[in-house]
Amino acid sequence: MTSVSTRSPEERRADVRDGIRTGLRYALGLSVIATAAIAVGIAKGAPGQAALVWLAAVAFYFIAGTLGGALYGGLRPFRSKLWGRLLTAYLLLFLVYGGGSVAFYPLFVLADPEIRRVPVLLMVGVWAALCVVLAPVYVFLFWLRNRS
Numbered sequence: 001m002t003s004v005s006t007r008s009p010e011e012r013r014a015d016v017r018d019g020i021r022t023g024l025r026y027a028l029g030l031s032v033i034a035t036a037a038i039a040v041g042i043a044k045g046a047p048g049q050a051a052l053v054w055l056a057a058v059a060f061y062f063i064a065g066t067l068g069g070a071l072y073g074g075l076r077p078f079r080s081k082l083w084g085r086l087l088t089a090y091l092l093l094f095l096v097y098g099g100g101s102v103a104f105y106p107l108f109v110l111a112d113p114e115i116r117r118v119p120v121l122l123m124v125g126v127w128a129a130l131c132v133v134l135a136p137v138y139v140f141l142f143w144l145r146n147r148s
Contacts, residue, residue, distance in 0.1 A: 007077055019073020020066055027065030031058045053107055060103040068095050082139075089135035098127040 007015075038054040071091055078084030101123040108115045 012074070012077070015076040016070050016073035019071070019076070020069035022072065023065035023067075023069025024062065025065075026068075027058075027061040030061045034058060034061070049110070052110075056103060056107055060100060064095055064099055068092050071095065085139045085142075086135050089138045090131050093131040093134050093138065094128060097131065098124045101127055 034054055034057040038050045038057075042050045072088060075084060075088045075091075079088055102120060105115075105120045105123070
C-alpha cells in the first residue's frame with residue numbers, strides 16, 4: 001500500500017468516491033431489509049408509525065452510508081498501519097451506533113416514553129466507550145479473514 005505522502009490528490013478523491021459507493025451499497029441493502037420489516041408493521045395495522053420508522057431508517061442508512069463511506073475512503077492510506085485500522089474501525093462503529101442512537105432516539109421515546117429517563121448523551125457516551133472495545137475486535141476479525 002502506498003503511503004499518504006505518495007498518493008496523489010486524484011487517488012485520494014478516488015478512495016473517497018469508492019468508499020461512498022460502498023457505503024451507499026450497504027445503505028441500499030439495509031433499506032431493502034427495513035422496507036420488508038416495515039411491510040410487516042403495516043400489515044399489523046400501524047401504518048403511520050411504520051412509515052415514520054421506515055423513513056427514519058432509510059434516511060439514517062443513506063446519511064451514515066455516505067459519511068461512513070467517505071470516512072473509510074479518506075482514511076484508506078492510514079489503514080496500512082495498525083493505528084489507522086483501529087481509528088477507522090472506531091470512527092465507523094461510533095458513526096453507526098452512536099449516530100443511530102441519536103437518529104432513532106425520538107422513535108424510541110415514541111415507542112416507550114420511559115426511555116426519556118435515559119439521556120441521549122448518556123447513550124452516546126456508552127457507545128463511545130463500547131466502540132473503544134469493539135474496534136480492536138473488528139480489526140482482529142478482519143485480520144483473521146484476510147490472512148492467507
